[in-house]
Amino acid sequence: MSASTLARTASVSRVLAWRALILVRRMPAVFIPSLVMPLFILVATSGAFHGISAVPIGTSSYLAFTLPFATIMGAGFAGINAGMTLARDIEGGFVDRLISSPAPRLSLVAGPFTAAAVRSLFTTTVVFAAGWIGQLPLPGVAGTIGVYAMAACFAMATACWSMGVALRARTVQAAPMMQLVVFILVFTSVAYAPRDLQTGWLRTVSDWNPVTRILEFSRSAEFQKMTWAGLWPALVSIAVLMLVFGSFALYGLSRLGND
């Protein structure tokens, strides 16, 4: 890719990302669930399973334990939103118009991809604010950056997955499929309990689930116990998710308009 193409891709992507972000104002119903659901998860999970605080989970507060789960779910919803926006644009004919224009094709996914990362900053902030209201201490500068970074990376990975689905299904009706995989990935990680407490099949699945390392590092960032031994598995997990879901999205993009 030449420097001028790269610059054009970046420029169009920036416009498309902005367009996806201001959709919040035009269609708040699309964005509100991605703000409400992480809050619901934070409050309902920490309240319902408060009793788990009595067992060794690395903290005496199940609310603190749940916070990274809520930020990651918020990021997942931000990623799903990217896929739904693209699907709606395909259905509405906007993507067809864009393909027939000189705009670089890559910007079709790069725009919503960037928007997902930015949206995750909002959802993470909302979850942090709710945690603060619930009397959770803020995790310091490094810890806060760690939690935000994990959420943003997960949002980008799930955006790739959701856009891959959107590029194949070409309808917003495929939203449940986007959600299902994200939910299963997060719920079968260490969302509700640390690996030491898990039993049977879930322990095996969460050992292999890349979201486990992302969530574990996010928790260690929240508790200000970040280590390199916790960071590199999280980075590898993010790389694996990006590679798999990114290839899925790019292959879908390459086939767009060919049939």
Place this chain on the structure above:
Amino acid sequence: MSPAVLQTAALARRSIKSTFRFPQAWFPSLFFPLVLMAIFTASFGRSIAFIPGFPKVDGFLSFAVTGAIVQGVLISAVGAGAFFAGDIEGGFFDRLASSPASRSAILLSRLCASVVLAAGQATFFLLIAVIFGATVKGGVVGALIVIVLAALLAVPIGGLGVYLALRTGSAEAVQGTFPLFFALMFFSSTFFPRETMTGWFQIVADINPISHLVEGMRVQIIRGVDWQAAGVSLAIIVGLAILSVGACAISLRRRLEGNA
């Protein structure tokens, strides 16, 4: 047999058949409760012995199965409401209304179908739980109480779905109410005992009728047959059913009069 009964049976059969014909109608109501039950059991199974206030149970699965049953009834009842709304959107309801079919059959058939499906669903969840190691302390009688209560629970929840369908005439709007029901379940003792909760959350769970409804069913599994607890569950179901079926009947009349 009166024509109204025959019509109710025929329409209920149609509802049940249409549910099985579309996987999207029955799959979520089986898949999601089972997956959550499996995840919660594997996440919390080791911890419950160390949690003050957690009732003595043979395993978390025995505790969790009631929550899965109620969740399943909830999802399928909302789905039933959405299908009813689909009948309104597709014009089937209007054709039925302009035929000599009994008005009460239109409503009762949908509720009867929900009852039959909920009974089957509860039986299936109990069987799965027992296969994976849950014990039903109440034995066959306890299991039957749970199944009957789950089946009856389909009346108020299904009724609410039908009410929303009659009010909005939109399947999407009915499906959109699911998060509300799901929140009601989380802010109750459906998934974890009230004794382990604290503060405002415990107060909400205490006043949430779903808590008492679920506990009356759960006790049959984790402690043994308890008619008094079953009576409390039944009273809550009957109370909710009077409200939701009454609202349905009023909405049905309004829609038939052309005011909806």
